[in-house]
Amino acid sequence: MRNIRRAVAFLESCADNQTMVVICDHDMALGAAIGHRHGTWRLNDRGLRTILRTVEREAAAQRLRPTRGSDFLAWWEASRKASFRVVPESHEGLDLSKVGVVWQEAV
Secondary structure, eight states: OHHHHHHHHHHHHHHHHTOOOOOOOHHHHHTTSTTOOTTOOOOOHHHHHHHHHHHHHHHHTTSSOOOOHHHHHHHHHHHTTEEEEEEEEEETTEEEEEEEEEEOOOO
16 A cells, blocks of 8 residues: 555656656556566556546646557657757856757658
8 A cells, every 4th residue: 555655646746746647557667666576466456546546636637637648659759869968067166067958860
């Protein structure tokens, strides 16, 4: 139940901060989780319902905007063309970094 509460808190935080959240199938979500062994996952209906209710509530309040899988794939493919250039700087005694986005040209 602790992980469910963490997932709900994460969803609410994404809604608060207008950031992206991706809900995906268990292999994508748990396959990268610490300690996950493929094939050992078991559906937790109560936890899944809790998470999906949170998403539904946040979307109804227009704090999260659902998107189609094809739109997400288009975003993901476009984001792979971006890289970041970090240039260390000092300003008024503070060590800062200037970050720039570099887009690859289509081949």
